[in-house]
Amino acid sequence: MPLNEAVAERLNEMCRLLELLGENQFKAIAHSRAARVIESLPGPVEQLDKPALLALDGIGDKIADKIIEFCASAAGGTPRIAEHEKMLKQVPAGLLPILDIPGLGPKTVRAMWQTLGITDIAALKKAIDDKSLLTLPRMGEKAVEKIKAGLSLGEEATRRIALGLALPMAERIAAELRAIDGVERVEIAGSLRRGRETVADIDLLVETAEGRGGKARTGKQASAKTDQPHPVIEKFCSLPDVRQVISKGPTRASVRAVINLHSGRWKGGGPDEHPVEPTMQVDVRVLPKKSFGAALLYFTGSKDQNIVLRQRALDRNLTLNEYGLFPDDKEPTPPQDRDVRPVAGSTEEGIYKALGLPFIPPEAREHAADIAHFETSGVPRLVELADIKADLHAHTTDSDGRMSMRELVAQAKSRGFHTIAVTDHSKSSAIANGLSPERLRAQIKAVRALNKQLQSEGADIRVLAGSEVDILADGTLDYDDDLLQELDIVVASPHAALSQEPALATRRLLRAIEHPLVHIIGHPTGRLINRRAGLAPAMDELIAAAKQNNTALEINAHWMRLDLRDLHVRAATGAGALLAIDCDDHDPSDFDNLRYGVATARRGMLTPELCVNTWSREKLLAWLKSKR
């Protein structure tokens, strides 16, 4: 595995140790910022030399040295950073899990440690029981109750939730909020709107009709002491799925609400993985129409791009906050509290325009450095759900699918597709009832017959005879070439040996990419989000070979896979390689996962030209034929 994740984790831990030691908070922030930068690198961090590291925004001389130290020692088996180890000698390791408890920050945990000698969770529980915790400054009964609630949540409090679980949940709550009297508009914001593969919480923004039921007030005007929560906030906090109200003020509330797990192939965590009822945090903010665009921009983030936008505003003698874009008159009272007329604020488009920028789609709002690029080159026309006209990876009851060929066609037609590929498993995938060569030959005949029938019915859809053929551990394919040659489309995917060495995985996948009869590499790494890391091949080599051989790399749209992931899609589009967005359908509902694949594609800057699923049938068939 590339060391990116390990480096980021270590830097984040250093940030927390610095906080606990009471060091300069900006020094701590610098470490977590560097961690984010490393996390979003497309390639392996260990391949970067010092000049390359220094070229990254947010990484300077000191942190670059620490990263190099970490990578160099990792080669010897035990990655270490001397300064990290020095800090670990000063700070008891047991304090770090305490810092994860919601509501507890570095100041409080440090006070626990320094004055009460609390160094781990067990000692904290003891201090709660014998009431000694109450002797800390600013520590009362309610604060202790909060800590107890946080303790019982355990790891649930910090777990990131898969996009495919969080988005339906957010949409359900948004629908309930829209039904409330006086609500004009509800939008999902945060990393969920940016389409990230996992999210920590759900952010919802509510626009209410002015002058109805407690006008939303801001800044100094509002105070939790004197103002009652907005009726929408009250309603939200009493929704049936809400298990705990974390905070509730005039215009904002945070709760923990129940996650509805799926009942499909992947349940997204069974009861065994959830000692407590699975919940996640949901934040709601109520806003007036005139601020809605500014708030949507602000709460969609990313934080990194927000900082650039605010700086850009200042450069133009403007000031940007969640209430609008205002003239910057240097007054100490915020402009929204002085009825200053905003330059923009009701729409995101208006704010981008006033800042001299094109509209940036939410999925493209991850990296700070991209803004300068969008300013000079514009934002590419990213692929959209409506562009997708074909699904090239689907299973039937012949292997492990739940649909007949006819059902598959019906689903594809209802989605407006002109083409659907039947790609059942190959013989080595015995557990998935993979087809023997004889059964595959019979299926090819059945597909040809079905196409004739569909044509006679006047149906404007084409069924492709295909296979999802296993890429075996050594890179050979699970069927002979003469059989593959008979197929309209070949999707080659790794299913077993998913923990092999990176060098082996690279060679294995390269062989498949270079195979003259292969069109698409299905879920190239085989990872499962929050479950299985999958293969870690040299992605730049795969991408270069894919471009060279006119082979498409798949973005598997299932929310448990999203494989290729966003970073690698971005590297592939940058290199001009072809990509396919496919649902790997096993069940009719799997077609609905397409939007997660499209979101991942957009995060990777994929345009319709490079996405084979958007092509006309003629263009698609010509490409498939070019490999026969």
Added chain:
DNA sequence: GCCGTTTTCGGCCCGACTGTTTTCAGTCG
């Protein structure tokens, strides 16, 4: 610790909410 077409020093986002306080520190996003 990072960064800089005003700066190599002096900044680093800032507003909402809570709980414990007699006016605000800590946490969070």
